[in-house]
Amino acid sequence: MPNKGISIRWVSEAGHIELRHQRDLDRHSVCGIFGLVTKNGPVDADQVDRLTDLVAHRGPDGRGVRVNGNVGLGHRRLAIIDLTDDGAQPMRDTRVPIWITYNGEIYNYLELRAELETLGFVFYTASDTEVLLAAYVCWGENCLERFNGMWSFAIHDERDNTLFCARDRFGVKPFYYVNMATQFAFGSEIRQLLPLIERPVADDDLVSDFLVCGLTDHTNRTFFKGIEKLPPGHRMRVDVSTGRVDIERYYLLVPRLKVTDEENAAQLLRGLLDDAIRLRLRSDVRVGTCLSGGLDSSSVATLAARRYGSMSSERFFAITAVSEQATNNEEAYAAEIAAKSELNWLRTRPSYEDFASTAEALLEVQEEPFAGPSIMMQYEVMKTARSNGVIVLLDGQGGDETLLGYHRYYAAWLLDHFQRAGVRKFLSAFGEAMRAGIPPRRLLMYLFGAGSAGLRAAFYRLRYTFLKKPDLPESLRRFSRKTRDAQQMQVLEITETNLPMLLRFEDKNSMRFGIETRLPFLDYRFVEFALTLPTGIKLNKGWAKWPLRAAMQDLLPASIVWRKDKIGFAAPDQLWLSRHSPAMYDKVIGSTLLARYVDMGAVQRKFHRLDLGMRWRLYCVALWGERFRVGAP
Missing domain, CATH: 3.40.50.620 (HUPs)
Structure with missing residues (x-):
């Protein structure tokens, strides 16, 4: 099905606004945002153009850039609701001077639109973007509490010359940013921010955490030092005049009611x-x-x-x-x-x-x-x-x-039976879990192993002696302390691990x-x-x-x-990685970045005897360093 695209470029120069349209057909990509605030002069409109288009694959149906003084906003559009050009972004509210670039969907936008109409708001498009803007005008930052959806957006509020940015409750949509001495920038993908930093440098802690156990995305940092993520359930206010950035949580995952039947x-x-x-x-x-x-x-x-x-x-x-x-x-x-x-x-x-x-x-x-x-x-x-x-x-x-779909939750469940009714009830529950398909060895592992950060850390140190920093990530240490409480484990898994x-x-x-x-x-x-x-x-x-x-x-x-097993979209790891090991070995041994984190001589001697998961992690870091030309600090 052909796509009708529109390209818009707004540039404010002494009150002059330039509008440029460009239509393109059958371009496949998706929704992406970009923003730039310069702290010592006007924004370069061409730079905003270029960095917005680095995520052209996210937006096939249109593009727009607006530059006003030291603020630039860019957008690549995937048209899902309101396929007309009326939904193009950056979009301005019809009442007040605010502009938005937005990635996501407010699923309850029809209900919100009806509510806002009763309050006197008039809408000129069928898009959820216009509803989002009206909600911000009506309720300010508290509008976030009314949204049911996924979002990552920035609103340039010209009334107080600030950027109001927010990410949805659970972080379905990404929001990366850099805050440097001369500029602040955000984007849907890391690649938009890399040209703004001096050179790509690895975050040593995150690379080490990954090599130990494959953990990623457990902090607000990224593998690229200096590039961060706005945390899920948080909002950000950027003072365009001073460059000051303030971040605060607006959503806390807590139980709302009690159901026992x-x-x-x-x-x-x-x-x-x-x-x-x-x-x-x-x-x-x-x-x-x-x-x-x-x-x-x-x-x-x-x-x-x-x-x-x-x-x-x-x-x-x-x-x-x-x-x-x-x-x-x-x-x-x-x-x-x-x-x-x-x-x-x-x-x-x-x-x-x-x-x-x-x-x-x-x-x-x-x-x-x-x-x-x-x-x-x-x-x-x-x-x-x-x-x-x-x-x-x-x-x-x-x-x-x-x-509670993972086996690791059974430890808290079994201990709950023990604490409420003693050994007999514990053993009865253990038998129920086995009849539901959980191997007894796995139950014992989560009961006595996963709950001990010390045991887990010792396991990794003994298994991967070639790692220079085989420390257990702090997130997993916290997780170990939560294994006796299923609800606390859930919150940690949803928000962090x-x-x-x-x-x-x-x-x-x-x-x-x-x-x-x-x-x-x-x-x-x-x-x-x-x-x-x-x-x-x-x-x-x-x-x-x-x-x-x-x-x-x-x-x-x-x-x-009543299935007892779980597979999902699992790849045939054994088949693929075994066949791919020679290529992986060559990439690993040739990696100068990886040598910062491992004893390369030991890796060279034992690579083909390592478990497949570790072989992949070594290969992945080597490949990442090569593809993004990442250096050490």
């Missing part, structure tokens, strides 16, 4: 998920879903297909990445859902050759190292969606973090192909409700995510509702 919990949970999906189906372009065949993606696909069928004459699209390794494959489960919900089911089956030829490009897309090749499966799903005209994809990301990493992978993979992904399980109402549920309901009779299983058992096949 199992049946009622399942019913309420399904209602919240269904409504989250209803909001996320709002689009003026084709919508589909990712479908792995697991409980989360099957629930989203089933509920979405039911609603989509009442709105569209075409079948709902679902896309599955199929592993070429039969033991690591959920295709049969996905096929059940595709048949039951009459989906337009698309499959992609990447081979080792696909992986080998894409690995370096995938690293460039991600911009920072990542812990394994499985994100290539997601990358292939996004590519398949775009080639079939599916511009918006729902996804089941967040279901495990909100409903797990979800931020997954959201970064998803954003970069989808945006590479001009795909907007929407995550019903991260509707803030759903997250807050799930966090409130007692551990005994979320983990019931040994079954993880019990409320979702109970809520969906009348719609999903029993083979999926």
